Amino acid sequence: MSESMERRRIVLGVTGSIAAYKAAELARILVSRGYEVRVVMTQSGMEFITPTTMQAVTGQPVVTDFWDKSEASGIGHIQLADWAEALVIAPATADVIAKLAMGFAESPLLAVALATKAPILVAPAMNMNMYSNPKTQENIEELRKRGVRFVDPEEGELACGWNGTGRLADPEEIFFHVRRILSPQDFAGKRVLITTGPTREALDPVRFITNRSSGKMGVALAREAFRRGAEVTLVHGPVHIKVPGPVKREEVTSTAEMRKAVMDHMESKSEMPDVVIMAAAVADYRPAEVADLKMKKSDKTPTIKLVENPDILHELGKSKVDEKKPILVGFAVETGEIEDLLNEARTKLKNKNADMIVGNFANEAFDLDTNRVWLVDKHGRQEEVATTYKSRVANKILDTILTL
Ligand code: CTP
Numbered sequence: 001m002s003e004s005m006e007r008r009r010i011v012l013g014v015t016g017s018i019a020a021y022k023a024a025e026l027a028r029i030l031v032s033r034g035y036e037v038r039v040v041m042t043q044s045g046m047e048f049i050t051p052t053t054m055q056a057v058t059g060q061p062v063v064t065d066f067w068d069k070s071e072a073s074g075i076g077h078i079q080l081a082d083w084a085e086a087l088v089i090a091p092a093t094a095d096v097i098a099k100l101a102m103g104f105a106e107s108p109l110l111a112v113a114l115a116t117k118a119p120i121l122v123a124p125a126m127n128m129n130m131y132s133n134p135k136t137q138e139n140i141e142e143l144r145k146r147g148v149r150f151v152d153p154e155e156g157e158l159a160c161g162w163n164g165t166g167r168l169a170d171p172e173e174i175f176f177h178v179r180r181i182l183s184p185q186d187f188a189g190k191r192v193l194i195t196t197g198p199t200r201e202a203l204d205p206v207r208f209i210t211n212r213s214s215g216k217m218g219v220a221l222a223r224e225a226f227r228r229g230a231e232v233t234l235v236h237g238p239v240h241i242k243v244p245g246p247v248k249r250e251e252v253t254s255t256a257e258m259r260k261a262v263m264d265h266m267e268s269k270s271e272m273p274d275v276v277i278m279a280a281a282v283a284d285y286r287p288a289e290v291a292d293l294k295m296k297k298s299d300k301t302p303t304i305k306l307v308e309n310p311d312i313l314h315e316l317g318k319s320k321v322d323e324k325k326p327i328l329v330g331f332a333v334e335t336g337e338i339e340d341l342l343n344e345a346r347t348k349l350k351n352k353n354a355d356m357i358v359g360n361f362a363n364e365a366f367d368l369d370t371n372r373v374w375l376v377d378k379h380g381r382q383e384e385v386a387t388t389y390k391s392r393v394a395n396k397i398l399d400t401i402l403t404l
Helices: 018-032 051-058 077-083 094-102 108-115 128-132 134-145 171-181 216-227 255-264 312-318 338-351 390-401
Strands: 009-014 036-041 086-092 120-124 154-157 163-167 191-196 201-204 207-209 231-236 248-251 275-278 285-287 306-308 327-334 356-361 370-377 382-389
Touching: 009 018, 009 051, 009 077, 009 108, 018 036, 018 051, 018 086, 018 171, 036 051, 036 077, 036 108, 077 108, 086 094, 086 108, 086 171, 094 108, 094 120, 094 134, 120 134, 120 171, 128 134, 128 163, 171 216, 191 216, 191 255, 201 285, 207 285, 216 231, 216 390, 231 255, 255 312, 275 312, 312 327, 327 338, 327 390, 338 356, 338 370, 356 390, 370 390, 382 390
Parallel strands: 009 036, 009 086, 086 120, 191 231, 191 275, 231 248, 275 327, 327 356
Antiparallel strands: 154 163, 201 207, 285 306, 356 370, 370 382
């Protein structure tokens, strides 16, 4: 199930932290992606950012106290609680977290939190010692037990001068979590291992053989699987990628390293991924020898001897003992005709004992934000996904995985 395009309704709670200015950025992101945002601020929140700013960003009146007779409170806290499809509190202070845990209703924000049936997402921001204080952690645990979700604060330099965990998560990161709490969790409880990007095979300390893969398809798969509730690990080659914090990242360089990273996940039966998606453009060959020192120009043109790399997907397919686990998905890249691509996909499906092969063309896939693919699965199904954003292609792939 892909994300619906209708306007989603978010109540954004802003409390008294130096990070409150980032709430404006979060509101901007939400509004720009088509969400309707109503802001509720605490008194101390207003010490750090003005309601005028939040009103300007959201285009909606801001609720600041119970007794305000202006238009803003025309929508009372109970109505707001019912209207919300999600309540996001960012930044959330230690104080508001404690009050949420206790069930207080002394401010409009706390009253909305108490009255709403919508999912609640809390992004804490505070001094590191306040965050790690056992009482704060107990409050967080208590709220988690009640189904409240958290976007963990980041580590770094804090406004108070300390260095540690307590900095509000990046607004883009919070946004990923907002999408997640609004999405059907059809991948909940599933472990998904995704590889992406190129691998790099060294020739000498300064040169290597690689390919044009940008890793974007695998990143889209990781983000969307996370949004749909999966526990995601992304093994990626040397590319710059941005994925939500809870997605575990393992960076590798060579094919041998990628193979090891993937195989390490296969060791324990109980921790084995439910799905492995090999979206990486793995180098099929590597130089037979890697020079210790930089190769020098000489009169003779050098010849590079290549040897074959291990085929990770093939190895996974061969060692697969259980029909159902892990589901193996591979990619096939072609530069020829559609018929060649489909033949190639079917051959790989069989040879590598995969459950599905995603076929695509190099010129439509590499380094682009869009792709056109063919999904060829072990049940003989063959479906074209017309050119669209990689996030949508990713959701199509994930939809199909659920049917395998
Ligand atoms: N793959 C792998 N290990 C390799 C090579 C490829 O796991 N050493 C995986 C890729 O991640 C991809 C699929 O196998 O999922 C692609 O297979 P490959 O045989 O390399 O196909 P192409 O590169 O598309 O085509 P060709 O057969 O021309 O190499």
